[in-house]
Every structure is written in C-alpha cells, then in structure tokens.
Amino acid sequence: MSKKFRLFASPKERLLEALHPFRKRYHHEFWALRDVSFEVKRGESIGILGRNGSGKSTLLQIICAVMQATSGEVQVNGRVSALLELGAGFNPEFTGRDNIILNGAIMGFSRKEMLRRLPEIEAFADIGEFFDQPVKTYSSGMFARVAFASAIHVDPDVLVVDEILGVGDAKFQEKCYSRIRAMRNKGTCILFVSHSTEAIQRNCNTALLLDSGKIVARDSVDAVIAAYHDLLYGSGLTGECETTVMPTEQKIAVCSNESNQISKIEFQEFLEGGSNGPVYKKFQYYNSHERRLGNREAEIVDFLVTIDGYADFNVLSGNEEIKIYLKVRFTREIGRPELGWAIVSPEGIVITGSNTAMSEIPLPEARPGETWVYAVSMQPALCGGDYFINFGIGEIINGTWTFLDNRRAAAHLSVAHRGKSTGFFDLSFKCEVISSPKHHE
Template sequence: MSKDIAISVRNVSKKFRLFTSPSARLAEALHPFRKAYHREFWALRDVSFTVERGEVLGILGQNGSGKSTLLQIICSVMQATEGRVDARGRLSALLELGAGFNPEFTGRQNVMLNGSIMGFSRKEMQHRMPQIEAFAEVGEFFDQPVKTYSSGMSVRVAFAAAIHIDPEILIIDEALAVGDAKFQHKCYARIENFKAENKTIILVTHDIGQITAHCDRAILMNKGRLVMDGKPRDVVDRYIETIFGDDDPVPGKANNAGESHARQVTIDHPNIEFADNKGIEERRSYCKNEVRFGDRRAEIVDCVVEAGGVWDPPQINFGDPINIYAKLRYSAKFAPLLGFCIKTLAGIEVYGSNTFMQQIPVPASAPGTLQRIRFSFSAPLRPGDYFLDVGVAEMDGTPGGSPVDVRRSVAMISIAPISRRISFNGLFDLSPKFDML
C-alpha cells in the first residue's frame, strides 16, 4: 500500500445469515445433516476504494445501503466475508450512539477505558482528561453513570474521547446528528482543524450540506454496492436522485440528468422573448450534467435568467436585479408548489425558497396547458459562478412538497467581478450599517 494511502478497501463483501426465528437458528445448528434454515443476505458486494492521507471522504446512502457495515469492517469491529481492508495509522471511530461505552460506568471511567484500549497509559489519559471534560461540556454528569445520559450527552463524551487520543484516521457515523447546533459547530470546527493537520476523516451523514461543506470527495452506497465515487456536489445530486427517482442507481450508470430573498412570483407573465419556442436545453447557461427527478405530471420545459435587460447573460453585474423565468407544461391537474435555489459550485445552498414558504397560492392548471412563472429578487452575491435549481412539486403540507419535476444544477449563473474593492467576506453582501453609540 502506498505511503499516501491511509485506507484501502479491496473487493469487500459481507454476508449475513438471516433466520425467521431463534428456533430456526437452533434447528440449523443441531441438524445432523447440516440442513439450512436461513437465507443469505449480502450487506456489501464487491466494494473497492481508497482514501488518501489527509483526505476527507463523505459516505452517502439511504438506510440499509451498507454504510455502517462498511465502517465496522474498516474499524475491525466486523470481519469481511470476502475482500480485504488495510488502514495505516491510529484509528478512532464514533460508529454509533454510545458505542463501546459501559452504561454502568461514568463518563470519566469510560474515557479512561477507551484510552487504555487505544494503548494510552493511565498517566497519559489523566493528562488529557481536563481537555476531554471541557470539550464534552456535560458538567457534573461526567462523573455519573452513562445510563443516566441523554443521547446528546452520550455523543458529547464519545466525540470528545475520540478526538483527544491523537487519531491519524477519524471515522464518524451519523452520531453528530443528535447533538445541538452549538456542539455540532464545535465538532465541525475541530474537523476543519484535523483537515489542516493532514489527518484522514471518513464522515457518514444524511446532511448533504455537511458533505459538500467539509468533504474533499464522496461515495454513494446503494443496496450494498458502491454506485458513485466523485466530487461531493455530483454525489449529492445523485443521492437526491436515488431518494426521489423511480429507478435504483447501478454502478457505472451515467446521470441523464444585501437583500437576497425572493420578492415575488408572477404567474403567466407575458414576455415576447420568453414566449419563443426554445427549450431549456438550447439556452447558453444550460448544464447538461443536471440531475432531474420526479413523476413528470408537469414538466419544466424552459428556464432562463434575465438581468439588466439581458436574457441568458454570460455574466451578471454585482447587485443587479435578477429574474428567473420558467415555463411548465401540465399533463395532470394538481395543486402545484414552485421553487428555486441558488448554490455554490460545491453544492452549498446560498438561498432557496418556494411558493409554499412564501405563502403564495398557485392555481392548478388543466392538462395540456402551459404556465409561465417569474421569480424576482436582488442578489448581491460575491463574484463567481453559481448553480441554479428549479422545481415543481405537488402540495402535500410539507415545505418541499412531493417532487413532480425537479431540475438540480440546471443552469449556471456567473456574477461578474466588481471594479471596486470588495467590502465583505462570505457569499453575499448584507450591507450592514455601523453606528458609534
């Protein structure tokens, strides 16, 4: 294994025997002719990838896709049925809530036990204990049995213990989802510090924003197989497609697919240029690698951006009013929800909203009719390139509705560099006022 490779997973498969009842398991164990009473279930099938030293790898997948099984094999908690895993460096893992903790022991005792398992002496752990206790922030509960902890407290102590044993490889499996916002921010700040120290991290989460924000690379698991390995934004788009799409992804299958809030949505806006017969695929800004999903009872047949009187502009001046026009064709009548989102090239949302959130009623259209809409807003975005998502969904009482035609990364918006010095950091200008009081 190369010195630059921290983790190597080669052709790993994992098989489980599933029994219908405990009695079936006993019958198989005692049968004189070894009759099988089980059925085989492959949780992993021929999974291969490597993680370079200093890389942050995100793993996405629906529940039951094999993510946790894969991590347990990497951490040597479980043995693979086939294949091999090699890890180079001290490995610390937070696999699940309270994993490895004795509920009868106090938090302090569990931290000491965890340190001894990792090869640290009692004196070394006592030296680290004040830092661990301070990071966990559970107060007097640190010396109470873990069985009295809430889920959030268990995660605090477990994460604090995991990061204070100088790991070269850190593995986190969804555990941070139960922590409060303040603690999550502190954890992800520590992850950023680990990245700066060239340590290897594997992060499993259903929070796609954390994948795009913190990971250098991502893989997508589905039904025990690795179906995509690539840039976080591309893998996140494919993940969304697996959730809402009709077909399961398979390995190797290509995708076919200041004041920054929306001011208004206009329905059936008359405009000569937008009334042409062009489709969205003919627009200059169209991204052919878009991800599209939904049942298509209505289709977004065109989408175009207008700014400063220019349609489909190659660049938009900083702070210019922006109009997003979309044309929909209905094949069924339903209560629609219309929305858009602007995100960075890494997939981080800058802003997203829809007619449900804005409390704007949208009339249902009869099958065969066309509907034109316009989103208008001002976006003092930092100069650079951004992706645009547009979508139509059916109202179901939830903020996002049930997808009908969602087109992610369907177009690119480019904000032109400004001649004057940029007076802010971040993605957009809040235009604050400073007063001396």
C-alpha cells in the same frame, strides 16, 4: 468486500438449524454489502450517504474491525478512532473519565499518557461534574460530547464518524466540525456518515452513495448529493436529456406580479421555440455541466434568465433583479404542479431558495400535451463571487416532494467583488458612535 447475514424468522428457527442432524436450512441470506471497493487517501474527507438500510453502518463497522467481512479484505494504514452508534465502546457503569482511560488503553496508550491528556479531553467535552458520573446517567448529547472528545485526542490517522454528532447541540456541533476540518488539514483521513447533506458539503472533499449494499456513485460532494436526492425524491432516472419544443397548447402562469416584458431579446422565440433548439443554449450563463433529476413527466424544455430585463449579461453588481422563465411541457395530468428554485454556492450549498408549496402559491392544473411558462423573480443583493441557480418542477405525493424535472447548477452568475462586505449576501448596515470618551470623564 462483501458482508452477508443469515436472517431467521424467529429464535426457534435459529436453534432448529443449529441442531438439525442433516443441516436443514431455516434462514435466508441478506447481503448488507456487495462488492464494495474504494480507496481513501491521507488527508481526504469522504462523506458516505445512503438511505436507511443501505449498508453504511455495516461498512464502517468492518473498517473499524468491529465486524468481519464475509469476503474481501480491508487495509487500514494507521490508527483508527471511531464514533459509531450511541453507546458503542463505553461501559455504562463506568464514569466518563474511566471510560476514556479504558478507551486509551484499547488504542495502545498507557494510563500515564491518558492521564496527561485527560484535562484537555475534559475541557473539550465540557459537561462539568458529570464527567465523573456513570455514563448510564448521561443524556445523548452528553455522551456525544465525551465520545467525540475521546476519539479526537488519541492522534488518529483515520477518524470514523457515524451520525453521532446529530444528537449534540448546535454550538457543540460547530465546535466538532471545526476540529474535524483542522484534523483533515493535518493529514487525518475522515470517513463521515450523515443524513445531513449540508454537513457532508461542509466537511468532505468527496462522497460516495450506497444503495442496497452497493456503491452507486463516487464523485464530487455536489454530484453525489444530487444522486442521493434523486433516490429519495425522484424516480432514479438521472442523466442528460436533450429535447426540442413541440407545437403544443401553450399557457402562461406568472409566479409574481412583474411584467413579462424582456428587452434585448426576441421573447417570442422563447415562447414559440427556437428553430435551432432551446434558447438557453445561446447564452453564456448556461452551464453545460448541469445535472438533471426526475422522471420527466413534466419537463423543463427551455429556460431563460434575465438580469434587470436583459438576457445577455456578463458580470453582475449583485443588486439586480433576477428573473427566471421556465417553459414546462407535461406528459401526464398534474393536479397541482410545484415549482422550486435555489441559489447555490459552487460547492452546492444552498444559499437561499423556496418553492410554491412552501410559499403557498397555487399553480394551475396541467394536462398532458400542454406547455406552460412560469416566471419567478427575486432581488437577492449578492456579495462578490460565483453562484449557480437550481430550479425544478415537481409534485407532492403522499406528503413527499417528488422530482419531475430538477435542473441543478443550470445557470451561472458571476458577481463583482466590491469590497464592501463578505459572505453571500450584501446586507446594508449602519454604524454610529453612541458615546465618546469625554462623556465618561
């Protein structure tokens, strides 16, 4: 499927082309979508990511039959309910109630049937007396409430959501996301466009990435988000990169006040470079399915993770000190390198993380050919479960973080379930009786 637009420099040139006796061309062509093809199955929720102008909204409008494709076709089996740009499909002069009845008629429902459904829609929207006021008086958040309530109460087989939930308050967003998950579990197909990667992670099974009108990635949510972040902050050069440590000048920069002493391993092998390649490949915590982003002008050639000083560990209790050593080789001068890290869930959701820019920890200038070793330590008190560690080196250019080398899910941690708490963090708490029934007699 492809979509082409004709762009004119001015309305005058559009008129001249329409009236020219020899059909002189005044426009130039712009392909918003080019050879886009994918299939979404019943009950699947797919996130659609892409930079502004990548073709996301055009794609959804074609799927919803609001716009026709220039070539190709779209096959949709079932009823489609769509939440496109703010204001789409609603008459601003009509009340919220009237717009919902009109929308139901467009979807094939009788007035009697929509009147039966209205109390539930009104309760979900929860905008009080404004439900019977003209839509033109609504705030963006109120409009989003009515539009979403209308869309989900017409029994759609396919629900299309294009960024509109971003204007609602946090409480209503959570209410909407909960309903989306319930609809997905019942077999509704969800097409979800958002610039919020967290929203995509929470609500989608898979994802695709659009750029310049083409699908450049279709994979798991975490993998597509990694590619999306590389488009935003990196050089676009992704993929695996095998390296060996070169004999260069080596310096130590420690991002904490902890000692560099490591027991149970030969730390000198890490500093000088192992004869059999990077040290991290020797340990079971290494995840060979890691993803790497960046242009490698600064490259993490080796890393080491220790738990309470031991690099050879198995299942954690969750309360240990985690220390990450990163060996970084620079191929150009970086005035102020920035180091970042994160602990993430298996789905890629960031549980906690930071970087030297956020924490205002200045790292020394690095020159071409130098190799620096950095150390980061933390003690997060994790609940039982599986976790992965992301880390990377970058720099801030014109106020924007740029990936030099970002390694995602490079290390795996397994924490034993102790039955004391649930979630991600094992936070200590107290519970005490303040009063008993006898004090109220």
